[in-house]
Amino acid sequence: MNELPLNVGLLLSGLLFLTGLLGVLIRRNILFMLMSVEIMFNAAALAFVMAGAHHGQPDGQVMLIFILAMAAAEVAVGLALILQMFRQKRTVDSDNLNQLRD
Amino acid sequence: MVTLNDINALLPEIVLAAGAVIVMLMIAVSRNHVLSNILTQLTFFISFLFLISNPGEPQLSTNLFVADALGKFLSGLILCSAFVITLFSFPYFNIQKEVKEEYYILLILATLGSVCMTISSHFITFVLSLEILSVSLFGLIGYLRHESTSLEAGIKYLVLAAVATSFILFGFALIYTKTGEMSLGGLGAGFNTGVFDFSYLILAGLALTIVGFGFKMALVPFHFWTPDIYSAAPAPVAAFVATISKGAAFVFLLRLFYSIGGLAFGSVWVAFAVIATASMFIGNWLGLRQQNLKRLIAYSSISHLGYLMVGFLSYSIAGIRASAFYLVIYFTSILAAFGLITYLTGKRGEPVMIQDYRGLFWKKPWLAAFFTLILLSLAGIPFTAGFMGKFYVLASGMSTGRIFLLLALVISSTIGLFYYLRVVAVMLVREEPALPEDYIGKQSLALKFLTIGLFALILWLGVFPNTFFNMLGF
Numbered sequence: 034m035n036e037l038p039l040n041v042g043l044l045l046s047g048l049l050f051l052t053g054l055l056g057v058l059i060r061r062n063i064l065f066m067l068m069s070v071e072i073m074f075n076a077a078a079l080a081f082v083m084a085g086a087h088h089g090q091p092d093g094q095v096m097l098i099f100i101l102a103m104a105a106a107e108v109a110v111g112l113a114l115i116l117q118m119f120r121q122k123r124t125v126d127s128d129n130l131n132q133l134r135d
Numbered sequence: 136m137v138t139l140n141d142i143n144a145l146l147p148e149i150v151l152a153a154g155a156v157i158v159m160l161m162i163a164v165s166r167n168h169v170l171s172n173i174l175t176q177l178t179f180f181i182s183f184l185f186l187i188s189n190p191g192e193p194q195l196s197t198n199l200f201v202a203d204a205l206g207k208f209l210s211g212l213i214l215c216s217a218f219v220i221t222l223f224s225f226p227y228f229n230i231q232k233e234v235k236e237e238y239y240i241l242l243i244l245a246t247l248g249s250v251c252m253t254i255s256s257h258f259i260t261f262v263l264s265l266e267i268l269s270v271s272l273f274g275l276i277g278y279l280r281h282e283s284t285s286l287e288a289g290i291k292y293l294v295l296a297a298v299a300t301s302f303i304l305f306g307f308a309l310i311y312t313k314t315g316e317m318s319l320g321g322l323g324a325g326f327n328t329g330v331f332d333f334s335y336l337i338l339a340g341l342a343l344t345i346v347g348f349g350f351k352m353a354l355v356p357f358h359f360w361t362p363d364i365y366s367a368a369p370a371p372v373a374a375f376v377a378t379i380s381k382g383a384a385f386v387f388l389l390r391l392f393y394s395i396g397g398l399a400f401g402s403v404w405v406a407f408a409v410i411a412t413a414s415m416f417i418g419n420w421l422g423l424r425q426q427n428l429k430r431l432i433a434y435s436s437i438s439h440l441g442y443l444m445v446g447f448l449s450y451s452i453a454g455i456r457a458s459a460f461y462l463v464i465y466f467t468s469i470l471a472a473f474g475l476i477t478y479l480t481g482k483r484g485e486p487v488m489i490q491d492y493r494g495l496f497w498k499k500p501w502l503a504a505f506f507t508l509i510l511l512s513l514a515g516i517p518f519t520a521g522f523m524g525k526f527y528v529l530a531s532g533m534s535t536g537r538i539f540l541l542l543a544l545v546i547s548s549t550i551g552l553f554y555y556l557r558v559v560a561v562m563l564v565r566e567e568p569a570l571p572e573d574y575i576g577k578q579s580l581a582l583k584f585l586t587i588g589l590f591a592l593i594l595w596l597g598v599f600p601n602t603f604f605n606m607l608g609f
């Protein structure tokens with residue numbers, strides 16, 4: 034089986050990263066913002082795995098496992114906060130987070 | 136292989152991790168605010184004792200951690216600040232309706248993350264400690280969950296910190312793609328022998344990394360979250376975010392860019408210089424119009440991080456020493472400022488508006504004097520700590536001859552002087568004070584001692600900086 038060229042892999046992960054970033058910037062629903070952040074994490078993880086395969090090292094995959102665990106921890110806390118927000122405001126729209134301003 | 140020596144070098148961190156577990160188990164047995172607070176203090180104290188018994192010579196532990204003098208000094212600074220914050224937290228949370236004990240678990244874990252970050256010498260350890268710090272901070276910032284502002288701040292910090300972390304991760308991934316190295320030692324050796332060069336992929340990776348660090352350290356143009364988070368987070372937590380989390384991120388930034396020699400590369404240096412100058416000017420400029428004291432401190436901290444970057448940019452041993460010393464002074468001043476807000480917190484909340492302090496001088500002259508000293512130190516007036524910090528940073532910048540940055544520092548601190556003095560002027564107004572009668576500093580002996588201690592420290596650092604400078608050890 035032929036190895037995927039590194040450039041193609043990098044391009045893919047770069048596109049994924051941009052997709053996630055756009056999602057965070059455009060989406061108004063906080064749940065979707067969290068999902069977009071997950072896509073950004075996974076784009077980085079994909080790049081790590083690809084680079085690890087390119088260099089023939091296990092480090093890239095080690096990084097992937099750490100990133101997965103980290104993302105899970107972050108989402109766990111994030112969902113708890115969002116749940117609390119839903120209880121208070123009955124919405125998860127980020128436009129409602131507008132109390133703090135100059 | 137992990138040897139007994141490595142474990143000895145990592146004992147401070149092990150103590151912190153164990154402390155978090157012990158506090159958690161203690162809560163399961165019986166909920167007691169006093170006991171949790173004392174256990175937390177003990178954890179920080181024992182960790183500090185192990186830290187100062189470390190020799191402080193550079194010692195690699197399994198390629199992941201490096202126990203050197205810089206890491207030792209900054210870890211010590213972080214532990215001391217965490218100890219001070221623990222003392223502040225007790226009276227503050229004692230009057231809150233929220234469940235109090237879990238706060239201390241999060242505080243210890245966040246400190247663990249920061250301490251690990253200062254001794255990281257590998258991408259993996261850095262990212263992990265960054266996440267330990269960030270995830271605990273989400274909980275800490277949103278801790279008063281029944282207040283909608285605190286919750287809002289927690290959610291905002293969550294999204295922004297996660298985005299910043301993913302920027303750092305993707306930047307690291309690009310660097311790793313090109314070099315196949317994730318340890319700072321390996322990267323440094325590669326760059327210094329010319330095996331790796333600053334190709335486009337590496338520069339793109341460094342750029343993404345700088346964006347991520349910019350968010351973490353609240354440098355312009357990545358600073359928008361700071362005033363919101365500071366104004367809504369509980370005062371002790373705001374102190375933590377302003378000092379410890381920024382200091383820890385700064386240390387790794389310093390290690391990364393000094394080991395690969397990134398600052399010798401023109402465009403990287405220029406990028407940092409632009410960020411530093413923008414932080415100094417915009418931080419001070421935005422502070423001018425603030426009516427909210429916590430937001431004012433936030434803008435002040437943005438400009439202070441800009442001053443700190445001048446030391447970083449001088450790219451020399453003198454620069455590292457000046458930055459480390461500046462961090463001590465910045466930590467002391469900001470802790471004192473938030474400590475004062477905590478001191479005057481009553482049942483109805485924190486005195487956050489500048490107008491709350493009108494007439495303070497005629498009612499509580501000592502408190503007003505202390506507050507004035509803090510503000511003068513933040514502004515950098517001679518005979519306060521802030522002046523000596525700026526002096527050493529300027530001296531380190533002078534030795535490399537970057538006059539442009541030094542001019543920016545001097546001019547922007549002059550702008551900053553206005554808003555610090557405005558607060559002093561408000562305190563001198565002859566009016567009945569607006570402060571609540573039941574503020575927590577009245578009963579708490581610990582708070583009184585801490586306030587006096589910080590007062591003395593700011594003066595001491597300003598008058599005899601050398602005694603402290605010699606403690607740096609590098």
